Amino acid sequence: MRPHPQAILFDKDGTLFDFGATWNVFAARLLGRLSAGNVALAQAAADVLRYDLADGVFLPDSPAIAGTNREVAELLALVIPRAVEALEAIIIDEAARAPLVETVPLGPLMDTLLLRGLRLGVMTNDTFDVAEAHLTGVGVRQRFDFVAGADSGFGAKPAPEPLLAFAKAVGVVPERVIMVGDSTHDLLAGAAAGMRCVGVLTGMAGPEVLGPHAEVVLEDIGALPHWLDTLKH
Structure with a gap:
């Protein structure tokens, strides 16, 4: 026994x-902030995060689901021309304000x-x-x-x-x-x-x-x- x-x-x-109620909203806000209205940039960022921009949900195989903020920042840096450290700071700022369910x-x-x-x-x-x-x-x-x-x-x-x-x-x-x-x-x-x-x-x-x-x-x-x-x- x-x-x-x-x-x-x-x-x-x-x-x-x-997860969905909290982090799908976070992702929409984050991508909106990072893309600043650039639809193509938002889509590129959503693609690397495996986030369905049209439906506003993470896909089940998204690396962001269990990844660290640094790992998410490194992915975003592949398509967004900012330093990984700057992206990570934005992620942390948005995460702290995510709606908690x-x-x-x-x-x-x-x-x-x-x-x-x-x-x-x-x-x-x-x-x-x-x-x-x-x-x-x-x-x-x-x-x-x-x-x-x-x-x-x-x-x-x-x-x-x-x-x-x-x-x-x-x-x-x-x-x-x-x-x-x-x-x-x-x-x-x-x-x-x-x-x-x-x-x-x-x-x-x-x-x-x-x-x-x-x-x-x-x-x-x-x-x-x-x-x-x-x-x-």
Whole structure:
């Protein structure tokens, strides 16, 4: 029998926040800002990001879904004549102002998990400052013992190092940590760290993509308490 979980590490975008509702709007604003009305430039930028400009949605194979801000900036620099550093700064600025749509009411859910004695954290391939702004903006930052971004010094998913940093920070062995995410980046990182992996369907990946890498695939993080209850039997 596997040891019962003592901590949960969440991805941010597509897990805590609905990916489409939040980041499709962000992308439209970003491309509008970068193209400044140049339709051809907007289309070229959308193409490298695999964003459907007509429908206003990311395509499932978009490299921006699980990529870091630097990786997105490097892609945009292929078609937009600006320095990668300048593009990354614009991405971060727009990301900090992205409309936040919680996948479920986060405050009550996190309180429920805390009452079970679980330690909670967030690890995102977004930047630390944006993660702090988003979590603070919806009033849940204080529920988390650990928040890290791709720029926090631990690396980015799918590498396991940032996940192991969480386990170390909260004093829980990786085998007792659950990694919850909406992408294979999250789940591959969790497996490499020796953690239990849970997929959620509030991002762009379906169960056929997440299932092979997850112990269970849930509709959203709101199903976590019930799933945890099943582990007791």
